[in-house]
Amino acid sequence: MDALPQELVDRIIDSCDDSRTFKACGLVCKRWTYATRSHLFNKLTVCADGLPHIVDLIDDSSSPILSFIQNLTLNVAPDALDDTLLARLHPCPNLRRITVLGRDANQLRSGDAMLPDQLHAIQSHLRSWVADSPHSISSLHLNLPTTSLSLETIMGVITSFPCLRVLHVEGFLAHEPAPPPSVKLECPLQTLSVQGCGKVLFSWLLTLPSVPALSSLSVGPFDDDVKPLIRFIQDAGSGLRSLKLDNTGTSWDEALSQTRDILQHIPQGLQHFSCQCYFAREIPEILLLLPPEACQRLRSIKFIVSRTQAVAERDEVSWADFDGALADPRFKGLLEFTMHASETGKNHVSMMTEEVKVLLARAVARGILVRESTWN
Numbered sequence: 001m002d003a004l005p006q007e008l009v010d011r012i013i014d015s016c017d018d019s020r021t022f023k024a025c026g027l028v029c030k031r032w033t034y035a036t037r038s039h040l041f042n043k044l045t046v047c048a049d050g051l052p053h054i055v056d057l058i059d060d061s062s063s064p065i066l067s068f069i070q071n072l073t074l075n076v077a078p079d080a081l082d083d084t085l086l087a088r089l090h091p092c093p094n095l096r097r098i099t100v101l102g103r104d105a106n107q108l109r110s111g112d113a114m115l116p117d118q119l120h121a122i123q124s125h126l127r128s129w130v131a132d133s134p135h136s137i138s139s140l141h142l143n144l145p146t147t148s149l150s151l152e153t154i155m156g157v158i159t160s161f162p163c164l165r166v167l168h169v170e171g172f173l174a175h176e177p178a179p180p181p182s183v184k185l186e187c188p189l190q191t192l193s194v195q196g197c198g199k200v201l202f203s204w205l206l207t208l209p210s211v212p213a214l215s216s217l218s219v220g221p222f223d224d225d226v227k228p229l230i231r232f233i234q235d236a237g238s239g240l241r242s243l244k245l246d247n248t249g250t251s252w253d254e255a256l257s258q259t260r261d262i263l264q265h266i267p268q269g270l271q272h273f274s275c276q277c278y279f280a281r282e283i284p285e286i287l288l289l290l291p292p293e294a295c296q297r298l299r300s301i302k303f304i305v306s307r308t309q310a311v312a313e314r315d316e317v318s319w320a321d322f323d324g325a326l327a328d329p330r331f332k333g334l335l336e337f338t339m340h341a342s343e344t345g346k347n348h349v350s351m352m353t354e355e356v357k358v359l360l361a362r363a364v365a366r367g368i369l370v371r372e373s374t375w376n
Helices: 008-015 019-028 034-040 051-060 085-087 123-132 151-158 197-205 225-234 250-264 280-289 309-314 321-328 354-358 361-366
Strands: 041-047 071-075 096-100 139-148 164-173 191-195 216-219 242-246 273-275 300-306 336-342
Touching: 008 197, 008 309, 041 051, 051 085, 051 361, 085 123, 085 164, 085 309, 139 151, 151 164, 151 197, 197 225, 225 250, 250 273, 250 280, 273 280, 280 321
Parallel strands: 041 071, 071 096, 096 139, 139 164, 164 191, 191 216, 216 242, 242 273, 273 300, 300 336
Antiparallel strands: none
């Protein structure tokens, strides 16, 4: 394989997602170049079954494998990672991103309880990676949708990353804790994505002496109270350029009411807006809820519609209302509008079909309708 073009070799490597195949690539292809080996280990996913093989490969290789790792994913479910073996992966001097994966919500069976705080179990390992790469780790993704998280643990983890710019937190906080002590968040946080624990997390961020000034904010299914989110946008949202909202966590009428409350407070400098909703028929109303003064720099809008069969049967769309809303003067600077249907367990499918475009004559004339967004 060493005679193949580099791009083809890289694509072959990217298809290797099994730990034993991964190990075989590293051992069999002895003549691979430094660049190829670097690509092979650039992204590393660690699970309980694969961790021993990865450690063996590191021991057997003459290449500095740990220095190649820039994106590290820790799969902590269904089985916990061995502490002794995981500690062997600590010295990764070029680590940029860490992702912690827990059990997915789709894997829950009826009657299953939330898992205990899996983040707490690996907190010491996260701090070790920070100690070995204090200035390189800028992205942390905590994807623990079925885990009962502790706010104290989240606080401890976040505040231990001095160069953190991107943070994603997905988990479950069942009860609002007592007001946390004020701590300093000294990292230059710019992008925040929150799913499932927004009320508590935003309430904590608002207690900080200096609330992080974000450029990008993504909020998953809303909690029953969006006041902490609104206060956060008011206090720290003046620099927001990107805002993503998912209002499919509550009933349809409550979700639309919450969206209405939030949109009253979006900042004037917003350039990209994305919203996930139940019905396509809601979209014209949501568009006209965007304050005109906040749309002056708006360049792209994306909607994702939850397209279950039950929803689709009740979703009677007025495309004339769509076209009229997009023609409103507040959207005169808009360059891109996309709309996708989302089905559980399936990829998003563009709703901007040729049949739909015929019904959106004014938007088509402006050239703003696209099937695939350039902004994710």
